Amino acid sequence: MHSKLIVSAVQEGTGLEAVEIHGMNRGSFLLKSTLAVGAVYGAAAVGPFVQRAMAQDAMGDIDILNFALTLEFLEADFYKKGLASNLSAETKELAQLFGEHESAHVEALTKTISDLGGTPVAEPTFKFPFTDEASFLELAQTLEDTGVGAYNGAAPLIEAKEVLGAAGSIVQIEARHAAAIRLLRKEMPAPGAFDEALQKQAVLDAVKPLIAA
Amino acid sequence: MTHPEEKVQDQPALRELADDPASRKQFLKLMGGGVAGASAFSLFLAACGGNDEETAGTTATTAPAQTEAMAADGDLKIVNYALTLEYLEADFYAKVIESGLFSGASLELIKVIGDHEQQHVDALLGTAKTLGEPAAKPETTFPLDSAESVLELAATVENLGAAAYLGQAGAIKNKEILAAAIAIHSVEARHASALNILTGKSSTPDGAFAAPLSMEQVLPKVQPFIVS
Numbered sequence: 001m002h003s004k005l006i007v008s009a010v011q012e013g014t015g016l017e018a019v020e021i022h023g024m025n026r027g028s029f030l031l032k033s034t035l036a037v038g039a040v041y042g043a044a045a046v047g048p049f050v051q052r053a054m055a056q057d058a059m060g061d062i063d064i065l066n067f068a069l070t071l072e073f074l075e076a077d078f079y080k081k082g083l084a085s086n087l088s089a090e091t092k093e094l095a096q097l098f099g100e101h102e103s104a105h106v107e108a109l110t111k112t113i114s115d116l117g118g119t120p121v122a123e124p125t126f127k128f129p130f131t132d133e134a135s136f137l138e139l140a141q142t143l144e145d146t147g148v149g150a151y152n153g154a155a156p157l158i159e160a161k162e163v164l165g166a167a168g169s170i171v172q173i174e175a176r177h178a179a180a181i182r183l184l185r186k187e188m189p190a191p192g193a194f195d196e197a198l199q200k201q202a203v204l205d206a207v208k209p210l211i212a213a
Numbered sequence: 214m215t216h217p218e219e220k221v222q223d224q225p226a227l228r229e230l231a232d233d234p235a236s237r238k239q240f241l242k243l244m245g246g247g248v249a250g251a252s253a254f255s256l257f258l259a260a261c262g263g264n265d266e267e268t269a270g271t272t273a274t275t276a277p278a279q280t281e282a283m284a285a286d287g288d289l290k291i292v293n294y295a296l297t298l299e300y301l302e303a304d305f306y307a308k309v310i311e312s313g314l315f316s317g318a319s320l321e322l323i324k325v326i327g328d329h330e331q332q333h334v335d336a337l338l339g340t341a342k343t344l345g346e347p348a349a350k351p352e353t354t355f356p357l358d359s360a361e362s363v364l365e366l367a368a369t370v371e372n373l374g375a376a377a378y379l380g381q382a383g384a385i386k387n388k389e390i391l392a393a394a395i396a397i398h399s400v401e402a403r404h405a406s407a408l409n410i411l412t413g414k415s416s417t418p419d420g421a422f423a424a425p426l427s428m429e430q431v432l433p434k435v436q437p438f439i440v441s
Contacts, residue, residue, distance in 0.1 A: 097417070104421035148399050156392045161383035165425065168382040168395070172375055172402040172423035179403035180416040188325055189407035193332035194396040 061163045062118035064154045067200055068167065069109040071147055073123045074207060076102035078143060081128055082136050091133055094184065095140075098177050105170050112166060125213040137185055144178035145191075146206060147171070149198030156197075284386035285344050291381050292390060293348035294428055295397070296337040298374055301438055302330040304353045305370060314360045319411075323367075326404050333397050340390060352440040361412075368408035372418070373426070373434055375401040380425035 079099030087095060110120045130136040151171035158164040179189035306327025309315065315323055341347035357363055378398035385391040402423070406416040417423075 101417065101421040108422070152392075152395050152399060155382075155395050156388045165379075165383050166422075168379045168398065169422045169425070171395075171399055172379055173417055173419075173421060175399035175402035176406035176416045176423075179406035180410060182403075183407050183410055188322070190326070190329060190400050190403035193329035193400060194336075194393075195399040195403075197392065197396065 061159050062116055065109055065113045066121045069121055072102050072105040074126055076106050077126045078128055087133050101173055124211045126210050127212040141181045144174055147174040149196050150203040152195055153197035288387050288390050289344035291385055292337055292341045296341055297348045299330055299333040300350050303334050305355050309363055312357045353438050354440050355438055364412050368412050371405035371408055375405050376426035377431045380427050
C-alpha cells in the first residue's frame with residue numbers, strides 16, 4: 001500500500017515545458033546550462049532524472065539538507081519503533097545497525113546545517129502503520145528506496161561540493177540498506193540499472209501520512 | 214564442452230529470489246559509429262596522469278567558451294573513467310555467466326547485475342561520444358576459480374565501483390552527467406551490499422558514511438584485470 005502511495009506521487013512529475021527559470025541566481029544558471037546541453041545533444045539526452053530535478057523549486061543547500069534531515073529523522077524513528085516491536089533476531093540486528101546509521105545521519109546533517117548558518121528542522125512525530133515483521137520490512141524497503149530517490153533527486157541541485165560529497169556518502173548507505181532489506185525479503189537488491197530521482201514535493205507528499213505532528 | 218556445475222551454498226536469502234521487472238532506462242543513449250581509439254587504459258592514464266582533478270572553476274580571465282570546453286574535457290575524462298570500470302564489470306559478469314560456476318537463484322542475480330552493468334556501459338558510451346573520444350573497450354582477465362572466489366571478487370569490484378563514483382561526484386561539471394552518475398552510483402552500492410551479504414560481510418563496511426576513493430586509488434586496483 002505504501003509502495004503504491006509513493007509510486008503514484010512520483011508519476012506526477014512535471015514535464016520539461018513546465019519549468020520556469022527565474023532570475024540569474026546560480027541555481028537558475030546551472031539549470032539553463034543544462035537546458036542548453038539538452039538543446040545541443042538533443043532532447044533524448046536529457047534524462048528523466050534531470051527533468052525531475054529541474055522541475056523542482058530552486059532550493060538552497062540548507063533547504064536540501066533540511067529535507068534530508070526530515071527523512072533521516074523519519075528513518076531513525078522507524079527503526080527505533082521497529083526494535084520496540086516483535087522482530088526476529090535477524091531483523092532486529094538489521095534494525096539496530098541501520099537505526100544507528102540513520103541516527104548518525106541525523107547528527108551529521110544537523111551539525112552541517114548549523115555550521116552553514118541554518119536552522120535544523122525540528123524532529124516531527126511519526127506514526128508507522130506496520131503490524132508485524134512482514135509489514136515492517138515492506139515499509140523499511142519502501143522508506144529506504146524512497147530515501148535513495150530523494151537524495152538522488154536533490155543532489156544535482158546542491159551547490160557546495162562538500163555538501164554534495166556528504167549527500168553522496170549518505171545516499172550510498174541508504175542504497176546499501178535498501179539492497180540488504182530487499183535481499184532479506186527475497187527481492188532483487190537493485191530493481192533497475194539506474195535508480196530513479198524523486199522530486200522533493202513528491203517525496204514529502206508520500207511521507208506525509210507518516211507524520212503525526 | 215560443459216563445465217562442472219558448482220552450486221553456491223544454499224543461503225536463505227538466495228532462495229526464491231523474485232525477479233523484479235527491470236525497466237530499461239534508455240537515457241543518454243546516442244547513436245554513433247565505432248570510434249577507433251587508443252587502448253582504454255592508456256587513454257585514462259593520459260587523462261588522469263598529471264591532471265589536477267580539483268575544481269577547475271572559472272577565473273576572472275577565462276573566457277566562457279573556454280571554460281565550457283574545459284568543463285566538457287574534465288567531464289569526458291570522468292565519463293571515460295566510469296566507462297572503463299563499467300566495461301570491466303560487464304565483461305567480468307559475462308565471463309562468470311559463461312563459466313558455468315553458478316546456477317539457480319545465484320545465477321539469476323548475477324545475470325541481473327551483469328545486465329545493469331551493460332546498461333551502464335551503453336549509457337556512458339553514449340555520453341562519452343557526445344563529449345569526445347570514448348575510452349576503448351579493454352581486454353580483460355579475471356580469475357574464475359570457484360563460485361566462492363568469484364563472489365568475493367564481485368563484491369570487491371562492486372564496492373570499488375561505488376567508492377569510485379562517490380569519489381567523482383564533486384568533480385563532474387555538467388548537471389545532466391552528474392545526475393546520470395548519481396543514478397548509477399546508488400545501484401553499484403546496491404550490488405555491493407547484496408554481494409557483501411552473500412559473502413558473509415557487512416552490507417555497510419564503512420559504517421554510516423560511505424568513503425570515496427580517488428581515481429589514483431582505484432585505477433591500480435583494477436589494473437590487474439586489464440590485459441591491454
